[in-house]
Amino acid sequence: MTENKIYGIDLGTTYSCIAYVDEHGKPVVVPNADNDLTTPSVVYFESPENIVVGKTAKEVSEVYPKQVISTVKRVMGDTDWEFESGGHTYTPQEISSHILRKLVADAEANTGHKIKDVVITVPAYFGVNQKEATKQAGELAGLNVLYVIPEPTAAAISYGMEQEDDQVILVYDLGGGTFDITVIEVKQGAITVICTGGDHQLGGRDWDEALATYFAQCISDETGTSADELTENLETWQELLNSAEDAKKALSTKTKRLEKLSHEGERVRIDLTRDKFEEITSSFMERTISKTEALLQTAKDKGYAHIDKLLLVGGSTYMPHVKAKLEQKFPFEIRLFDPNQSVAKGAAIFGYKCYLDEQIKIAIAEETGQVAETLNIDSVDEIVFKEAQKKVASQHGLALPGLKKLTETQITNVTSKSFGIVVVINEKGDEGVQNMIMIDENIPKNITLPFSTFADNQEGVNLRCMENTERKGSEDSPIPQVEPTQEIGNAELSFSRPLPKNSPIEITFSLAPDGLLSIHGKDLTTQGEIEAEFKTDSILSRDELEEKKKHNLAISVSS
Incomplete structure (x- = not known):
């Protein structure tokens, strides 16, 4: 097997861990410098030149509480939160990047391999800004973040790859600082998220x-x-x-x-x-049960009334009363499934699947003379495809059936939020939000809708993108108020000349497989277009990212 591994990282609120897929195709969690499989997500700013992460940071938190930060994941993407130390102000992304650097450094020392490519997990209900901030934390740590995937999906991948029977599972993920609940269908060749929910202030x-x-x-x-x-x-x-x-x-x-x-x-x-x-x-346990009941009703409304099994994931599910209370409330089998490690393992498997998919494309490109980057895998001759699978399996020391099961399994996620655009809803100029993508819709998703200018001689429009949990889609009337929704970005679409009232505009939302959103605006009168790069205070600009990356990597991170 080649040494070009992709690592999976469970960047947890209270504990984090890192995993990879070994030469036998099995996910393995890498011990840290203390020989523990998980590392406390605690950061101690000892001096401007040195930051301590992990067990020692947690131990000194009683002595230096003003210099120690924990549970930073709860404020990921929060524009109002910052921490000052040594004359420098730190964002949640920067603090999280030091946790990632500690995980990676320990794993590199343990395996002897340089780590660059990673898949990082996030709570299923994280919005666009929180996901993007997590991705930036990885970049600040000097990593190439290939994907940001939901934690319950990662756990389901870890579980589903071992299963032969079709089943519908409920992943109950109670971590140190967050709670996720997700219904997932596991079938031969497919892992499909049905619906998801949670509470980022419960754990x-x-x-x-x-x-x-x-x-x-x-x-x-x-x-x-x-x-x-x-x-x-x-x-x-x-x-x-x-x-x-x-x-x-x-x-x-x-x-x-x-x-x-x-x-x-x-x-x-x-x-x-x-x-x-x-x-x-x-009261905390009751909150998780209430959210679970609500999600089960959503699953039922989508045609999934029967649950085969509930998987307990997250370190907090070790508390005996969690399983006991759930058994009292729900009729299905409840299983404790590798609570501290399944998420990191699933992320590693997902990353390995993506790597093998790419290797198969490269093998096909070499055989057919095509360019791997532009190759359409669906149009490849079946014999050529199978030969490429055999070649990659041989190169990586994998049994062909195992490679096929991994690469041919389709993984489908849903969005945990609804996304819309601010529109004018009456002649008085009152504003509302027209959702274009609705919560629990499958991703990736692209949707284009028609809009029009509100006034005569309009020189452009400000495309304000909003995130919310309303179950009102594009076929419904707009949400009558902007306030209950959260602005996640905006972009200006300028017209080449002033346009009259009711001039047609076309807006396209594109939600990527990892839940990151892009927006495209087009003026149909002058054919002006814009690919929106969101302006939002919670996300660092490219220049800010590079500047903070240099600062971060100049600081020593120790145990």
Whole structure:
């Protein structure tokens, strides 16, 4: 097998990991420098010249809480969030890039291979800006990000490649800081996402914070110190959080735990039971069940009333009450499926599939004298195609049936958001949003719709692209208000001369397989066109990206 590997990265809210497909065609998670399979997604800004990522950063968070950042994934794409250290202001992309650099450096040291090409996973409900920001984090780390794919889809790929029977699965992905729920059909030769949902502000971290708050109240009851004073002190709060996480993990295998905490020289003993922990955090569990029920109804509306199996993915599903509550609520089989590693493994398999697809195209091009980049695989003679498959399988030491199953499996995703354009909805000039692509539609998707100018002597239009969760498509009337939707970018379409009212304009939205959006505008009167490059504050421009990349790569990242 060649050494040109594509790595899959699960860039998690609380823990991250990296994987590749080995010479036997099996996905393997690479241990980090501490010989752990996952790395805490925690960044410690030790000095302007050195940044510490991982276990050590997490350990010093109690001592230097103002210099340590965790759960940055929750603010990915947020224009209002930034962190200042050493005279430099960091965006979520930059901080995430240091986590990626740590993962890659450890994997390179472990495997002896240079890592460049990667597939990074994101929550299924991430919007365009969040996906693009994740991709930029990879670029800032010096990586070539081939694809950004949904975490549940990655888990389904990891699971589906081992299955022989057709089935419909529900992927329940409860991570450290995010929650995804996705219905996926797994068949021979196809993995198809049916519908998806989630909550980017719900995850194991919420369980930790609820338990830490409970600990603060217990200390307050014993010492008389205000619970608010304890939770508002950064160092004390971080100590409570770390203790809460340790207790949560312990209660996954034990039914009770004696917690010994101290504050200003006073020792407090807390007898914590699993039942009490579940009582404290019950509201979070109920939120996941409510979202699951809503998604099951959406799947039913789309013709998928029967679920064969629920897969538990994400480290927080190790908590026993997660499986127990779901078993009480739903009738189908529930299986814990490699919670900490399945997403990274699935991303690696997806990347490997893309690599093999490209190698088959190259082999066909060499045989037929065509150019691989422009070759249409659907028009290739079947005998030539099969010979190319055999050649690539031999080159990579793979059994031909295994290569065929991987490369011939079609993977179809859906969009987790609806996308539309701001339009004028009446003669008074009030604005609304006309959706062009609707939530849960298959991607990739291209759609072109007609519009017209609003006023006489109009010199151009500002194409404002909006993202929302409304289930109103192009055949419906516009959403009457702009406010409930989020602007993800805008571009100017200038006319070569002023146009009269009601002059025809054509707008095309193109949603790529990884959920990234592009827009095309055309003035049908003068034939002027624009390929929109979105202007949005949450995404770095190419110049900003290069400048920050130089700064980032000049900083040392250590364990």
